[in-house]
Every structure is written in structure tokens, then in C-alpha cells.
Amino acid sequence: MPKDGGIGASSKRREDIRFLTGAGNYTDDINLRGQAYVFFLRSDIAHGTINNIDTSAAEGMPGVVKIFTAEDFAGVGGMPCGWQVTDKHGEVMQEPGHPILATGKVRHVGEPIAAVVAETLGQARDAAEAIDVDITELPAVIDMKDALKTDAPKVHDDLKNNLCYDWGFVEENKAAVEEAFQKAAHVTTLELRNNRLVANPMEPRVAVGDFARGTGEHTLYTTSQNPHVIRLLMGAFVLGIPEHKLRVVAPDVGGGFGTKIFHYQEEAFVTFAAKACNRPVKWTSSRSEAFMSDAHGRDHVTTIQLALDADNNFTALRTDTYANMGAYLSTFAPSVPTWLHGTLMAGNYKTPLIYVNVKAVFTNTVPVDAYRGAGRPEATFQLERVIDKAAIELGVDAIELRRQNFITEFPYATPVAVEYDTGDYFATMDKLTEIADLAGFEARRKESEARGKLRGLGVNCYIEACGIAPSNLVGQLGARAGLYESATVRVNATGGLVVMTGSHSHGQGHETAFPQVIAEMIGIDESMIEIVHGDTANTPMGMGTYGSRSIAVGGSAMVRATEKIIAKAKKIASHLLEASESDIELKDGAFSVAGTDKSVAWGDVTLAAYVPHNYPLEDIEPGLEETAFYDPSNFTYPSGAYACEVEVDRDTGQVTIERFSAADDFGNIINPMIVSGQVHGGIAQGIGQALLENCAYDENGQLLSASYMDYAMPRAYDMPFFSVDHSCQTPCTHNPLGVKGCGEAGAIGSPPAVVGAVVDALRSAGKDVTHVDMPLSPSRVWAAMQ
Amino acid sequence: MYNFDFVKPATVDEAVKALADDEAQALGGGQTLIPTLKQRLASPSKLVSLTGIAEMKGVSKQGDTVVIGGGTTHRTVAEEAASAYPGLADLAGRIGDPAVRNRGTIGGSLANNDPSACYPAAALGSGATIVTNSREIAADDYFQGMFTTALEEGEIITEVRFPIPKKSAYAKIAQPASRFPLVAVFVAQYADGVRVAVTGASNNGVFRWSEAEAALSGNFAADALDGLTVASDDMIGDLHGTAAYRAHLVGVMAKRAVAAAS
Numbered sequence A: 001m002p003k004d005g006g007i008g009a010s011s012k013r014r015e016d017i018r019f020l021t022g023a024g025n026y027t028d029d030i031n032l033r034g035q036a037y038v039f040f041l042r043s044d045i046a047h048g049t050i051n052n053i054d055t056s057a058a059e060g061m062p063g064v065v066k067i068f069t070a071e072d073f074a075g076v077g078g079m080p081c082g083w084q085v086t087d088k089h090g091e092v093m094q095e096p097g098h099p100i101l102a103t104g105k106v107r108h109v110g111e112p113i114a115a116v117v118a119e120t121l122g123q124a125r126d127a128a129e130a131i132d133v134d135i136t137e138l139p140a141v142i143d144m145k146d147a148l149k150t151d152a153p154k155v156h157d158d159l160k161n162n163l164c165y166d167w168g169f170v171e172e173n174k175a176a177v178e179e180a181f182q183k184a185a186h187v188t189t190l191e192l193r194n195n196r197l198v199a200n201p202m203e204p205r206v207a208v209g210d211f212a213r214g215t216g217e218h219t220l221y222t223t224s225q226n227p228h229v230i231r232l233l234m235g236a237f238v239l240g241i242p243e244h245k246l247r248v249v250a251p252d253v254g255g256g257f258g259t260k261i262f263h264y265q266e267e268a269f270v271t272f273a274a275k276a277c278n279r280p281v282k283w284t285s286s287r288s289e290a291f292m293s294d295a296h297g298r299d300h301v302t303t304i305q306l307a308l309d310a311d312n313n314f315t316a317l318r319t320d321t322y323a324n325m326g327a328y329l330s331t332f333a334p335s336v337p338t339w340l341h342g343t344l345m346a347g348n349y350k351t352p353l354i355y356v357n358v359k360a361v362f363t364n365t366v367p368v369d370a371y372r373g374a375g376r377p378e379a380t381f382q383l384e385r386v387i388d389k390a391a392i393e394l395g396v397d398a399i400e401l402r403r404q405n406f407i408t409e410f411p412y413a414t415p416v417a418v419e420y421d422t423g424d425y426f427a428t429m430d431k432l433t434e435i436a437d438l439a440g441f442e443a444r445r446k447e448s449e450a451r452g453k454l455r456g457l458g459v460n461c462y463i464e465a466c467g468i469a470p471s472n473l474v475g476q477l478g479a480r481a482g483l484y485e486s487a488t489v490r491v492n493a494t495g496g497l498v499v500m501t502g503s504h505s506h507g508q509g510h511e512t513a514f515p516q517v518i519a520e521m522i523g524i525d526e527s528m529i530e531i532v533h534g535d536t537a538n539t540p541m542g543m544g545t546y547g548s549r550s551i552a553v554g555g556s557a558m559v560r561a562t563e564k565i566i567a568k569a570k571k572i573a574s575h576l577l578e579a580s581e582s583d584i585e586l587k588d589g590a591f592s593v594a595g596t597d598k599s600v601a602w603g604d605v606t607l608a609a610y611v612p613h614n615y616p617l618e619d620i621e622p623g624l625e626e627t628a629f630y631d632p633s634n635f636t637y638p639s640g641a642y643a644c645e646v647e648v649d650r651d652t653g654q655v656t657i658e659r660f661s662a663a664d665d666f667g668n669i670i671n672p673m674i675v676s677g678q679v680h681g682g683i684a685q686g687i688g689q690a691l692l693e694n695c696a697y698d699e700n701g702q703l704l705s706a707s708y709m710d711y712a713m714p715r716a717y718d719m720p721f722f723s724v725d726h727s728c729q730t731p732c733t734h735n736p737l738g739v740k741g742c743g744e745a746g747a748i749g750s751p752p753a754v755v756g757a758v759v760d761a762l763r764s765a766g767k768d769v770t771h772v773d774m775p776l777s778p779s780r781v782w783a784a785m786q
Numbered sequence B: 001m002y003n004f005d006f007v008k009p010a011t012v013d014e015a016v017k018a019l020a021d022d023e024a025q026a027l028g029g030g031q032t033l034i035p036t037l038k039q040r041l042a043s044p045s046k047l048v049s050l051t052g053i054a055e056m057k058g059v060s061k062q063g064d065t066v067v068i069g070g071g072t073t074h075r076t077v078a079e080e081a082a083s084a085y086p087g088l089a090d091l092a093g094r095i096g097d098p099a100v101r102n103r104g105t106i107g108g109s110l111a112n113n114d115p116s117a118c119y120p121a122a123a124l125g126s127g128a129t130i131v132t133n134s135r136e137i138a139a140d141d142y143f144q145g146m147f148t149t150a151l152e153e154g155e156i157i158t159e160v161r162f163p164i165p166k167k168s169a170y171a172k173i174a175q176p177a178s179r180f181p182l183v184a185v186f187v188a189q190y191a192d193g194v195r196v197a198v199t200g201a202s203n204n205g206v207f208r209w210s211e212a213e214a215a216l217s218g219n220f221a222a223d224a225l226d227g228l229t230v231a232s233d234d235m236i237g238d239l240h241g242t243a244a245y246r247a248h249l250v251g252v253m254a255k256r257a258v259a260a261a262s
Ligand SMILES: Cc1cc2nc3c(=O)[nH]c(=O)nc-3n(C[C@H](O)[C@H](O)[C@H](O)COP(=O)(O)OP(=O)(O)OC[C@H]3O[C@@H](n4cnc5c(N)ncnc54)[C@H](O)[C@@H]3O)c2cc1C
Pocket: B025, B026, B027, B028, B029, B030, B031, B032, B033, B034, B050, B070, B071, B094, B095, B096, B097, B100, B103, B104, B105, B106, B107, B108, B109, B111, B112, B114, B116, B117, B118, B119, B155, B156, B157, B158, B178, B179, B180, B181
């Protein structure tokens, strides 16, 4: 029987009612009295020297409040980078300045040069057009390998070159890896590109700055996944505002996918300008602006090599990646190709020796940072693709080759510094074999062939690392932040609860899933619990939501706080029941004395806490409110196996996804329906990357895919009906819920399956193809067949 | 958008007068023009909406011709031309999405002459007559290259007359992002021969594939096109497909259109 509440129930997403009926409160819904609007004049040149910015004509235009250029920010810090990577020689990365408004040079199309604050957005835009910017265009560096040539133009004149860092991991293993390659019976080499993506959340970014002259308090309303992180970065590093004078609110947020983690110039700008103009200032990104100002994702060029012995055991793995940073370092950019990528290179396999080299490169393009999966999709893609290629070269079954090399014992310490606590890769592969009906594939292929179509099957595994932690370790790895999470559980006098979490929900369903956990712990109805998030004024300092960390880290903090609540409530109950505390049991929302029929209801205890007439005041304080901060001892390691079946049109190269199946191990599950939804969305984005999405620049740094006319978003009709299963569960051993996280899995596990399926389809027609670069557009697939 | 005046005349004559002003521009369904205005890529001083002109709307069958008012939406054509000219109705019903089809008009599409638009293929492929407030223009004279037509400043497409073929069909492969045609071919078989019009493919906009027309006029079957190719020199090459790929698709889509023709 499915449960109808608590952990494991598919409770309906309570937030959807307001989202779907237009009753949400998004940042753009916030309009403050006296608010002015800002329009950013952005560079249409990828690389150039700014000779002069003449705002004189614009100043006098109707409605103009104030025009800002870099000069106005002379005393202000630049945009900070939250992660410092140390390279293979022990040197710290090259870290360029990142101004709020372009200073001296423009370095990518879309970089803000000037900002006009006016009474209306139209007036701001009119005035911006009257600004005369004199720029001498410089040659742009777009291709990463070109950018590293000695005579390449420098994106940042004050840096040595365009190399941010040259990271080797694990450097001590390098020689042993080389040796293993020398001895290998077979070596498979694959060159590939992980295409640049634009996240495209449904809600573009918005920021509203406000300044209260009376109290000196700043407020920033912003579309953020982590308001406390923004408060810390912007307050401490950019504008010099103490945190007690700065409130950051991220209300309903319409999708983030990583791109709303980062601290952006526009946020700092509106906060600064609100004080400078003495009135609220609002910025709403247009979709066109989003394409050239939201941090992009992925963009790796990789050569991966797999060494095998004569029995087809993986003996070593070596990978060389060029990772595009864009023109500046976005907040967490340096961590993505390194610690979120290199540490995952073992995948599900017991390859004993691994060496990862990553060269992070500056180019005249929009900064690149975390996008759903962040580093882990890039790791999974290259690893799973090279295994497929090895199977082709060796003439063996690709699934068997994987099974043969699966990690079988847990905990398992990989050669890339992480320790998997639990997993069962055979179980998910077996489950996949069943739900994907792999046995029926050949019959389906014949049926497709009878209709003149090619059919292919791609199967792969993935491993992901969620809830990056613990803080002291990530500090050693270069993080300039902690990675704990917080929760305050406030019980009201009449028994209802408000949970203030440092996590942030921007579509994930926290408002539904989090109460399920507490309802289960106390034995009360979920409707008695409300989740509050997204406002630094009323939530404890937390790190926000990304990296599939919310239930594993934020949920654990909530469990710890609730445990404290229950412990105190038991003390109160023991007083009310005149029994020993150790005899008090909490069940179904009532405290009872073990072995008796004496009991007191949850509501009586909570009322006693706030109306402490009959209360042990000499032993405990009144009230029932507890806070916990939870810092995990390890990452969590969800894993799974995915299968994709495609049909390919021989004449046009068009690919259709006919079946897609996912067997995931997320450990324990709080709400299976929400988990399925997360997997569906992740797969949709993975299919988007594999078949459609491609952020492309021309050689001058002009963005070719700058709108939906050229950037292909996946649509519902591009998707098959997904078959997802998460019944294989090896609970996480180190968090109180045994949960692992599920937010990114779909986007990590699906691209290699799609590519594998297309390659398989082409091979079935006798084409000697082992890989096709994403996105597998009809044009590319057709070209691969020629 | 920049500011503009807005008028909504009730007759073609009033509209023509309103358009006589400098920098006045006709507004059909707005599905091309409004996005252009929003991006500030056009700055008409006055928009003359054609949506209030009853005489420019509707689909009727007049003998062996289907007559469509210049202000008729794609959706109306999809529904009301279905029995008289199914190939044309099918084309209209596959333009964009429901919102686009409910607003966008045949006059707007033909006036715009986007090299990847659908209607130009039907008009050229049917040998249609484009009727304006002042004259009649044969489709063969009307399309003059990408975004270029025979229309004069302020001239309004009031009607389009499509001779009804014996058989016709439209085959398209969508550009993955915009879902406009990457390449699409309209084929129509008439008593006096076959017309084949190609959109999406050429740098010169919609064109007739005369070799295919000759082959199909002799034998209206897909395999009559075997071995026929178009040169890739003038084909569009972009993010979504090389010129060679587009040239190849012309052949594939033409065959599919012939096979599907009814
Ligand atoms: C999301 C989307 C998807 C689309 N997909 C497709 C597709 O798959 N295939 C396709 O073919 N098209 C597609 N379109 C374009 C669509 O068909 C437009 O409706 C059409 O191109 C223009 O028609 P309109 O009535 O909207 O014209 P408007 O946008 O109002 O006007 C376009 C131009 O025509 C002029 N004009 C308008 N009416 C007349 C007239 N009667 N006489 C003279 N000049 C006139 C205007 O002055 C303007 O210059 C798409 C559009 C969108 C927004």
C-alpha cells in the first residue's frame, strides 16, 4: 500500500497550486514605491579597448535618473570568485579582476558597459542608445586551443597568458598511469566535445535593489538559488555592506539549473544604485540578455584514453580536458572542471589508476560555470563514451564490459580521492535490463528496419556525487565557502511548525517534501508544517540549493533540529505526565508513558511550552524552537543505469527517441513522485544537450545562438514517455535520512545513452562510426553517415 | 519597442490611405513584426492594423481556384481550405504553433518572404496570383530573393488565388530551434504539368526546381527524381545544416512530397 503521508508518500506538490494559478510571488512581481528601472548597455563586440564613453547626450534624455559607468564603481570591489584552484605545479590559478561595469576593455559580447537608471524601462533604453561608446576592436580568442598559443591575444593584459590553471589529478599517480598504459593489452582513445549550453530557466534573472535611508539597510530581491551566499559575497567582497545591514530575498524562483547560484554584476549594481539614486532600482533580464549574461554551462574539449588488460579489465584511465572559463571567472567556475569532474572519473568501475589533466582557459565568451550536474555530466559522458568505443574495438558486449569492471565492494576508495559509501551497480543494471526490456530490442530493431528506419540502443551507467562536503575538506580543495546546511524548526503554541531552511527551492518541491520528513518524525499531518526559505532576514545562514544537496544536507539539518525539538518536547511531556523522561514515547503525534495508557497530545505539549503554567521552568526554558547546522562527513553517491533507444531516418539523419529508461539508486526516498519528476526533467535536459542545444560563437566572438530561433530547446514532443525506476536503494550510510539526492542524475546519465544509441543505429547500417559530437543534429548525423 | 501610432481601419481603401504616410507600416498578425519591434530592429511611426478589414478575411472556392483573403489566419486556412485544397491546408496547419497560427496571416507571411517560410512554397508551387490593392502579381514574378518581393511601399496583399491542383503535398524537415523549415518542398500536379517549389534551402529564397518539375511532369512518382540533384553553391549553410546537407534534403523532401501527394 502506498503511504498517504510522511516519508515515502507521493504527496502532491503543494507549491504547484500557486505556481499554476498565477499566485506565485516571483522577483519580477515585486514592485516598490518610487522604483526606477535600469537598462544595461552591453557590448556587441567580443574584445576591444574602450577609448571613451560619452554619456552627455544621454544624460538629458527624458526620465533619466542617473547614468553609471565603471568610474562610478572606482571604490567598489569586483565580482569575487568563490573557489581557488591550485595547479599541478602548486601555483594558484590566475584570477583576473571582474568589474561590475566594463573597465578599460570589453571582453565578451554582452558585458555591461554602462547602466542607465530612468523612470521607465523604455526611457532607460532610449537613453542607453544615446550613449556613445568608442571601442577599438581587438582580435578575439574563441577557440580554447588557439587561446593557449603563445602569440594569442590576451583576454586579460595583466595575466601571463590565457591559461587560468593547468590542473593535474592525482599528480602523484601520473607516472604509474603512464606505466600502465605502456603495459596495456589494448588502449582506446576518444576525442570529444561537451557542448556549451545556456541554462534557460523559464524565469529570466531579475534583481531589485532597495535602500532604507532611515535605517541604512539595503535589501536585494533577486532570482537566486542561495540568498545567503549572495549576501556574504556581495556584502563582504563587492560593496562592503555588513551583513546585518543587508537583506537578500530570493522569493519564488522559476528554475535555476545552476545558473542562479552565482553572484552577478546586476545584483551588485541595483543594490549600489538604489543607495546612489535614493530609490529602488529594478532590473529584469530579457531573454536576449539572458543568452549573453547568464553563466553558460559545460564547454569542454577532451581526449580520454582507457587502458585494458588482455582480459578486458580496465587498468588505467587518462584524460586531458580543455575547459572554457569564458572571459571572467564566474563564482564557482574553477571548481567545475576540477573537483566536481576529476573526482568522478572512476565512475562505477574499479579502474585502479587514473590521471586527469584539466587546462582552464580564458576566451572572449560569456563566463561558464555550473549547470545541472556541473562537471559530473562531463566526467560521465567521456568515461561512458570511451567504454562504448572500447567495446566496439574489442568486439565485446558493452554492457558485459561494464559489468565485468563494476566496483563490487563498498565502501570503495577510488584512485581519484573520494570514497563511495554504498552502491549496487549490478542491481540497477539488472533493473534497467528489465524495465527497458533490453531482451526485446532486436525485435524492435527489426520492426523499425521494416519501416525503413535504423534503430539503435545505448546503455550506460553513471555515478554522481551530491551534497559536496565536508566543509573542512572543501576548504582544503580551494572553496572559499562552507558547505553545511541549516534549519530552524519553530513550533507554534498550537502545535503547527514553521521550518526555516537555508536550502532554497526553485522548483524542486521542498515545500512538500521537507514537511513529509518532519510529519513522519512527529507523527502529525504534513499540513501542520510550513517551509520558509529564501530570505536572509528570517532563515539561518545556509548555503542554498545546488549539487543535489537539499534533502541530503538541508534535510539532515532539519532532522537534527527536529530531534532537538522532540527531545525537549519529551521533557515537557514527562513533566505533564509525571513520568520519567526515559519512559516517554512519541507516536502518532502523542506522548505516552511506556506500558501505560497515560498520554498527552502534541498540541498540549506545545501549548505548555508557550503558556508555561504547569512547566519545569527550573530545568528547561519555555518555548520550542531549535536550530541545527549540519555538515556532512562525505558526499553522497547516487548511481544508476540508463538506456535509450532511437530511430534514425536514413535520408535526413533525424533522430527520434523511441524509449528512454532509467534505473536509479538514490538511497532512501522521501517522495517518489517528486523524485520521478526530477529524473524526468534531468533526462529532458540531457536529451536537450545530446540532440538539440548548442551555444555557438563565430570566430569573432559573436553569439550565433542568441535566441530561440537558433538555440534549440527541447520540447515536450521531442521526448518519449520515460520509464523510471528508483526501487534499487542502497541508503547513504552517513546522513540521518539515508538519502542521496536526485536533482542532477537525469542530466548526468542521459547524454551518453543518447549518443550511444545513435552510434549503434548507424553501425547497424554498416557505418564505421564510433562517436558523433553533440548535439546530434540531423545535419551532423547525416554527415556521419556519408 | 519605440513609440508608434496605431490605427485600425475597416476597409482596404482606408488602410491604403493610412499607409501613405511616411514610415507607416502594415500590421498583420504581428508574428514577425512584433518581435522585430520588440528588439527595436524597426521603428515605424505608425502601425496600420489590417485585422479589422472584413473584406480581407476568409477562404472561398471559386471554380477551380481557392481564394484566400490577405488577412486570413493560418488556422482559418488550415480549417477552411481543407476540402478544396488539402495540400495547402496541411501546410498552413503546420506553421509554427497554435498561437502563431491563430494570429499569423497569409498576407504577412508572403509580404515578409522569409527564406524559410512555408507559404511562399505553396504560392510559388501553385502558381498563385498575389492580389494587392492596386494589381495582380503572378507568383513567378512576386518572389525576388530573401525578404524581397515585388510589393511597392504601402501596397497591401488583399487576396491570394490558388489554382487547385490534381494532387499536392508539402514535405518539411524542421530547423531544430525555430522549427521553421530547414528545407521544405511543395509539389503540385496540374493538368499542364507539375510545379515544385523549395523553401528554407536557398540564399535566394524560395525557388522552383525546374529539373524536378520536368521529370515529374513526365512521371509523377518519387523515383522519377532518382539521380536528380540540386547544386549546393547557393544553398544556405549555417549552424543547423551545411549547404551540402540542404541540397541533399531538397531531393529527399521532394520525393516525400510526391509520395505523399493526394
Ligand atoms: C514562434 C513562431 C514560429 C513560426 N513558425 C513558422 C513556420 O514554421 N513557418 C512559417 O512560414 N512561418 C512561421 N512563423 C512566422 C508566421 O507565419 C508569421 O505569422 C508570418 O511570417 C507573418 O505573418 P503576420 O500576419 O504575423 O505578419 P506581421 O508580422 O504582422 O507582418 C510581417 C510583415 O508583413 C507586412 N504585412 C502584413 N500583412 C500584410 C499584407 N496583408 N499586405 C502587405 N504587407 C503585409 C508587415 O508590414 C510586415 O512587414 C512563425 C512565427 C513565430 C512567432
